[in-house]
Amino acid sequence: MTHSRFARTAGWLALPCLVAAGLLAWYVTRDPASPFEAEQAARFDPALVSRGEYVARLSDCVACHSLPGGKPFAGGLEMATPLGAIHATNVTPDRDTGIGHYSLADFDRAVRHGVAPGGRRLYPAMPYPSYAKLSDDDVRALYAFFMKGVQPAQQANLASDIPWPLNMRWPIALWNGLFAANTPYAAKPDQDAQWNRGAYIVQGPGHCGSCHTPRGLAFNEKALDESGKPFLAGALLDGWYAPSLRADHNTGLGRWSEAEIVQFLKTGRNRHAVVYGSMTEAFNNSTQFMSDDDLAAIGRYLKSLPGDPQRDGTPWQYQAESVAAKLDNPGAHTYVTRCASCHGLDGKGQAEWMPPLAGATSALAKESASAINITLNGSQRIVAAGLPDAYRMPAFREQLSDREIAEVLSFVRGAWGNHGGAVGAQAVGTLRGHTDPASSSPIVLHMR
Amino acid sequence: MELRINQKTYEVEADADTPLLWVIRDDLGLTGTKYGCGLAQCGACSVLVDGSVVRACVTPVAGVVGREVTTIEAIEADSVGKRVVAAWVEHQVAQCGYCQSGQVMAATALLKHTPNPSDAQIDAAMVNLCRCGTYNAIHAAVHDLAAQQEGA
Secondary structure (H helix, E strand, O other): OOOHHHHHHHHHHHHHHHHHHHHHHHHHHHHOOOOOOOOOOOOOHHHHHHHHHHOOOOOOOOOHHHHOOOOOOOOEEEEOOOHHHHHHHHOOOOOOOOOOOOOOHHHHHHHHHEOOOOOOEOOOOOHHHHHHOOOHHHHHHHHHHHHHHHHOOOOOOOOOOOOOOOOOOHOOOOOOOHOOOOOOOOOOOOHHHHHHHHHHHHHOOOHHHHHOOOOOOOOOOOOOOOOOOOOOOEEEEEEEEEEOOOOOOOOOOOOOOHHHHHHHHHEEEEEEOOOOOOHHHHHHHHHHHHHHHHHHHHHHHHOOOOOOOOHHHOOOOOOOOOOHHOOOOOHHOOOOOHHHHHHHHOOEEOOOOOOOOOOOHHOOOOOOOOHHHHHHOOOOOOOEEOOEEOOOOOOOOOOOOOOHHHHEEEHHHOOOOOOOOOHHHHHHHHHHOOOOOOOOOOOOOOOO | OOOEOOOOOEEOOOOOOOOOHHHHHHHHHOOOOOOOOOOOOOOOOEEEEEOEEEEEOEEHHHHHHEEEEOOOOHHHHHHHHHHHHHHHHHHHOOOOOOOOOHHHHHHHHHHHHHHOHHHHHHHHHOOOOOOOOOOOHHHHHHHHHHOOOOOO
């Protein structure tokens, strides 16, 4: 009796479980709706292709989908994840190994929803949570560019190193449901057209938040637009501290004018800073190609994001410092011999060519990763308007010990009114290991 | 743009961010200043700007407009520079000589600011690299100069 009642109960329970499992299976493998389902994408007029090329610049597709020396957009960039390495894919119109067989709707589902044909979910290393905000027009133009403006390249995609069962993709659909935007950017009626254009580029194609917004436990960006306080509030990623892009006086853009933001994104430098770290690639491949109107819109939007004095700390003020009187301090001594030629005994740098360290975000943020990383590894070549720059931060990896780097950075982060705080030799050693190309656990890239 | 170099005025055409070293060597033909590393690390390109030593390979030329640049070619026109060169000869400091114009500039700048430097101050200021290893001779020459009075 008991037995059969148990069987009956189990039977009744199994039914909803099966239904739930069925629904879940449908949800995690379904093709999201695309407004382009019925659209024939046959008309690739040159204006649309070139518009698409510009959207590809705004979106910096090349950063991950091209390798130096490789064929454009043929993929291959290795990105480390906590679970194993994954590789950016071939997005040329090659029919076998690229995306030549994608319809416009397929392309839309991949770019804005992270779903490849067949319902396979992409890893959110592809910044589709941001690209979700692309307008229909821009997606159509982007598709035209990738189909007609890019040379097909036969190059098979590399498999990921993530082992089973962690390599199952369907749970990403649940992650998407929780964390990814799924509607294009909607203009805010209480803001003007320039502000809305800036918001669109920053949140959508520019995917600035991928680096500059802190991430939560599930590696999700904590905010995707200005309605969340963490949006673009600065984040530690891949061994760099991507500074705040809000109006924070110390760690953000509080001291920058809109025109200085435009100058920085257009030329790679202004009187406050020079691009370095991962931003060098964003500049080389993307921001310098943006139109003056778009850059002005970005400046306008970013300057509308308020800072947070509590997070940011005491506002920095320049304080004169006699470095010469401090030569018994080993950090000051290293500064004079190694750094002062470019950055100046007064810490003010040289015009916009060599950045000041007095008031630099890397010397004011409590996260010291950027200061350590740039000192160990130097800066990459900045290429503006096709010309490599004349000056570069050299790598001190081979010249200075962990202790010497800690000493000089502790000096810099405490001089001229800077208050980022001391740096420990152990932190230098850790980052030295992680950024050593010969080490077994290098930081490759998590996100861009 | 107009540059003042070794008490002469030169009109040069260069981009604002061109390193001063290229202008001195390539445009003006003053090749006594040497190119070493190009990264402000070795000091072979040292020149004086308003009496302070700077590394010309990392000095955007626009930054020295309106200032007085001195290169090794004119160092003996300076009373301190003249004594430095004499001490260099006395101590036979140079070996291959490539870095020595930069070393002389560094020593001149030090003695202009600190006429009687201590040994520790000499070591702190004389940080240009020399692959021949003439460091001891350099130190001895500057040490001698430190003990002298100007005009002695």
